[in-house]
Amino acid sequence: MVRIGLLGGVRVTTDDGEPVDIGSAKTQTLLAALALSPGTPLPQARLVDLVWGDDPPRTAHKTLQWHVAQLRKGLGGPAIARVGDAYRLDVPPDAIDVARFRRHVGDGDPGGALTHWGGSPLAGLDAPGLSGAVAGLTEQWAAAVEADLERRAAADPRGVVPALTEFVEQHPLRERAWAVLMTALFRAGRQADALAAYRRARQHLVTELGVEPGPELRAAETQILAHDERLRGAASSTALFGRDQDLAATLDALTAAPPSPRPSPPAAPPRGSSPRRGSGSACPVSGSSPSAPSHRTPPCRCSTPGPRPPTAPTTRGPTRPRSRSCATGSTASPSPSSWPPPAPSATARRTSSPASTTTCAPPAPAAPAPRATAPCAPPSSGRSTCSPPPSRSCSSSCRSSPAGSTCRPRPP
Incomplete structure (x- = not known):
């Protein structure tokens, strides 16, 4: 070939x-x-x-x-x-x-x-028919030279000034090359030389063409006079030399480092349970235990009594406590005839626990038992544990007696 x-x-x-x-x-x-x-x-x-x-x-x-x-x-x-x-x-x-x-x-x-540019196209050859192609190649070369000099001026403005000066002297009517030269001189700290280059460029344009400099050249002069920081570009940045190995090691370490784990969100509470007030424990829901009875159990309100701030004494009378029925779990107020409640009996005192938390247990299956009176524990301090005897359901009404409250069955 x-x-x-x-x-x-x-x-x-x-x-x-x-x-x-x-x-x-x-x-x-x-x-x-x-x-x-x-x-x-x-x-x-x-x-x-x-x-x-x-x-x-x-x-x-x-x-x-x-x-x-x-x-x-x-x-x-x-x-x-x-x-x-x-x-x-x-x-x-x-x-x-x-x-x-x-x-x-x-x-x-x-x-x-530019590495493939070997000189003027068709140098030494008289070819009038190819003059247009020669002019096109020359323009492409000049544009490539300007782009390459501009790139070099951004990285090393001092080192590119000689090449720019030579190029504008050979092509004095190329305004872009003059603008690049003025920018390189300004970045190199030679503001006076940059303004002098503008005057030379203007003189060439006015003398040879009779026109004033174009917008690009005038904008470069204005920015130089105003000390516009945009002219400095990448030349104002600080470069690092001789640290290639350190930079490569740092980059490798950052690339090889595993990403930090993200914190996992808190686990959601299991379905069918709700947190207590003031504590992280859960309150059992009726029907969640496999040993719960098949009948529907009234809802249970669980709360942990905490310390209450002291309150000022009031002159109001005693408040009627609300008692819970063991059979249905509903809340009922004592009848007017039994207010104020009598002093609890010894049996009632044993079944009452003021400091304990109210617990609603489903009634046990009724079994035949002798008719006997069952003590009904009156409320004490607003809280009581309602536990019916396993032998019968406390479905009778409570009547007051001097010795205490007892549950008597209704006559047939």
Whole structure:
């Protein structure tokens, strides 16, 4: 495979770098016209215009075929194919330096594009028909140089000033390059030189074109005069040098560290239980135990008595306590005839516990038992434990007696 170069002059070399003779200047112009559009068929009329311009000879088509034969000798027969009335250069695009340069420009890589730039396109070749292509390549090169210098100015403003100064002297009408030079000088601490560069740029524009600087150049001058911090950009940041190993070790440690566990939410209480007031224990719900009776048990209110703040004594009379019936669990007020309640008997005192918590137990199954009076424990201090005797259900009414309250069954 051969390699074709158009930047810095038309030339052909082999893979080993050996030069290849391709003939006269017109043959080189024909090769340049085909290499600028590799893989694309170009009609003979178009090739005549590109090689000879506006003044072709009368035998231009026959002369063109002779130049094609010269190229096939140097490049090889399959390198140039005939497609109807057109000719096509069949070589890989990467074998041409212009194709590689354009590819990097299209990818937004100005540094990579400049590595393939070998000089002025078609240098030393008189080809009026290719002047447009030469001008386009030159503009692409200048734009790539400006983009690369701007990138370097952001990283090292002092080091890029010489290259920028040389570029603006060769291309004094490129305002973007002047703006980049002014920014680099300002970042390097040379504000006076930056304003002097603006005056030189304005002088070139006014003298050669008769126009004032454009918005980009005027904005750069305004920011420099105002000491705008946005001009400093990345140059004001502090870079670290010689700490590559430490930074790599820190990055590896952060990457390998396991993520910290998140705290788990508190476990929800089991269904069917509710917390007591002031404590974390749960109150058993009727029907939750497998030994509970099949009949419906009245709801149970469980509470743990805690210390109560002292209250001022009142002049109100005694409050009628509310007693709980053992059979139904309902709350009833004592009758007016039994108020105030008599002193509890010895048996009632044993069944009453003021400090205990009210517990509602379901009644046990009734069993035949002798008719006897069952003590009914009156309330004491507003709380009592209501536990009916296992032998019978306390379903009779309570009557007052001088010796205490007893439960007597109703007569049949």
